[in-house]
Amino acid sequence: MFKVSYKSAYPVGPRSCYDESKRAGEAFVKAYELQHDIRNKIVRIFNTSGPRIRSGPEFGRVIPNFIHQALIDEDLTVFGDGSQTRSFTYVVDEIEGFLKIVHKQKALGQVINLGNDKEFTILELANIILELTNSHSKIVYKHLPIDDPVRRCPDLKKAKEILNWQPTTTLREGLKKTIAWFKNNEQ
Numbered sequence: 001m002f003k004v005s006y007k008s009a010y011p012v013g014p015r016s017c018y019d020e021s022k023r024a025g026e027a028f029v030k031a032y033e034l035q036h037d038i039r040n041k042i043v044r045i046f047n048t049s050g051p052r053i054r055s056g057p058e059f060g061r062v063i064p065n066f067i068h069q070a071l072i073d074e075d076l077t078v079f080g081d082g083s084q085t086r087s088f089t090y091v092v093d094e095i096e097g098f099l100k101i102v103h104k105q106k107a108l109g110q111v112i113n114l115g116n117d118k119e120f121t122i123l124e125l126a127n128i129i130l131e132l133t134n135s136h137s138k139i140v141y142k143h144l145p146i147d148d149p150v151r152r153c154p155d156l157k158k159a160k161e162i163l164n165w166q167p168t169t170t171l172r173e174g175l176k177k178t179i180a181w182f183k184n185n186e187q
């Protein structure tokens, strides 16, 4: 049996409508530019979290899942062996980046990544959340979803050069604020 490895989106995998629609959206923006002779700015965002993030099984994002599980002393469900990485942006940093893009003339016609370039494994994230919540939960390992990206880390060169922007909130600081919000709003 062949194992096909795709560096970019797998065009007919279970995530493909999500992956490809993001790219299609960018192509539509560029087509609109040409058609109407205006210039746009394209922002690529990455894993974002903070207070008021949607939680629950229908959303399934890792940070709200782990915080919810930790606060009720339920097992934290790490998918795969937890060695896959993500880089998490605190929502306030991201909004500040967006505002800079909106006001920056030099960003016209550009595609700019807004994210965080500090990478964490999902297992590291689980352990940090256990520590910050003083939880008695354990970690359990579940099947890795098909086509789950092994690594995600944005290149922030353009955001730094064009916007003079980079994220300033550490993962721990952002998680503390998110956990405090969950305690007041979910319990």
Ligand code: UDP
Binding pocket: 047, 060, 061, 062, 063, 065, 066, 077, 078, 079, 080, 084, 086, 122, 144, 145, 148, 149, 152
């Ligand atoms: N994940 C996990 N446990 C969960 C939810 C997600 O281990 O309860 C993993 C998921 O497999 C992925 C990572 O955490 O590797 C980030 O998942 P999320 O759905 O938050 O974002 P995305 O996969 O779109 O980056």
